[in-house]
Amino acid sequence: MINGNLKSSYGSDERIVNNGYKQAFVYGSFLCLAAFALFANDYMILIACQVGILLVAVVGINILTGYTGLISLGHGAFVAIGAYAVTILHNAMDGIVPDALTALIAIPVAVTITALIGIIVGLPSLRVKGLYLAVATLAASFIVIFIVENETFAGYTGGVVGINTPVPNLLGWELDTKREMFIFISVSAVLALLAGQNLFRTRVGRAFIAIRDRDYSAEILGISLLRYKLMSFALSAAYCGMAGALFAYFYARILPEQFELELSLELIAAVIVGGMGRTLGPLFGVILIVLVPELIKVTASVVTNGDTASTRIIAPLQEIIFGLLLIFFLLKEPLGINHIVDRLIRAANRWPFARG
């Protein structure tokens, strides 16, 4: 039950963590994250890094799809642009700029480039909505992958065979282990979530939601649809670009096929499963979408016990099982995991007086 929660100023009411339970949750999570960085084994760190990288991208998708109501099937391409931009920038600056500064220049530049391309890809959103917009953005994704794979630019991008990625060096701190990368990724992800939440405490975020809920009414309040739709595209692209930069730093090599439609769909699926238009929705969604296939994989390897014949049968089944689980989940919880959490919190608030 929440009690002792009297506010005596507007400031205390407008805080993100505006009661003791939220504070306990947020600060407790930070402690857990720190403990995880110190004590988790390499396998857990690897999984957590995947969660963190995807989370940054999905927070961006949440801004675009969850809050502004615009669907994009092309955001995998922005992750690609971020990843390739960072790699190319590192190669270009090699020997010219000191190693300790390269990443600090490359990341903002890559994110800015991605945001600018996001604006271009977002242009159709001014004329078309819904599925038509999805198709238009899909085209953008094909174009980006085509350029990356094209022979003409293979000198920069490595073409279809991919390219080796740099190791980031932040002012002399070389992130050459996965554990160090985890720290960098988790700090980025926390900042991404915080910035995403801050946005919706101001007029910019409110304008996004207004466009989602009723666009003509937003216009009547002086919100320029042109400006804010493009802003939403740019911002979500920037988040995906940041995720791409982390992706490039985390893995030793990147390939164009990693950023195709499957990634874009994964990002959308994560935000839908987690809860669209909710702060922590992306976090829940990404955890589910990374952990469940992993759990299925582990279970499958236990079942087959290393036997090659049965592995051959089980392997394709894993994706089918994951797909069925997703469908089942969406039928039961169309509003996503965040809705389950909402219900639990509501029940806890009312306890011990009422249930439900």
Added chain:
Amino acid sequence: MLKIQDLHLSFGGIKALKGISFEAVPGEITGVIGPNGAGKTSLFNAISGFYTPDKGSVHFDGRDISGLGPDRRAVLGMARTFQNIALFRGMTVLDNIKLGAHTRLNTTLWQALRYFGQARSDELALRRDIEERVIDFLEIDHIRKLPITMLPYGLQKRVELGRALAMQPRVLMLDEPVAGMNREETADMARFILDVQEEFGTTILLVEHDMHMVMDICTRVVVLNFGEQIAEGSPEEVSGNPAVIKAYLGAAA
């Protein structure tokens, strides 16, 4: 202040407005009435910028705003409500009303992402202003944290008025503010509209079917029928006008 000159609007072969000309009385309430399909809402949509008229112009503060989009007109100080409530259903009452103040804030994207500093102080000042000037004024303190979907119709209408007030508009356009309300709710709403006019000196333009209310609170009334302006004058003049009586009741046999 708000001046409509010879406004013509058509959809294909249908002539929705045929030469409407009138001026909203500054600081007073002007009513627009007429039977169903007379063109009242089309007129509102043309004034607020959703429709581009075929001919004629809309002047605001002596400036021709016929070519501006709805969002530009809002910046100039025009606010409106809709006949079928157009609130943002996914948000709370407070956030809906805050949205009304969009054009009064300057928070940039970069400031919004950081929040601390300019964005925070702007938001807190806005919260105070809205609590004291809108929420308290409209007596909706008890519902400020509720999502719109949980509110009854009458309160939703009041919240929509609140959102328009948060714009601190100079011209407020109300499209059927009491449609579907019972007598008590109507009386409440009429009182709020009069309070707005008295306290803020807002110029109000009102489309309404409730004749009692229109005759009670409007200083001037414009009557439309089949897209034509058939009468204009004080409530007394209009209610005695034979053309108006004919439009509403039909001609005597």
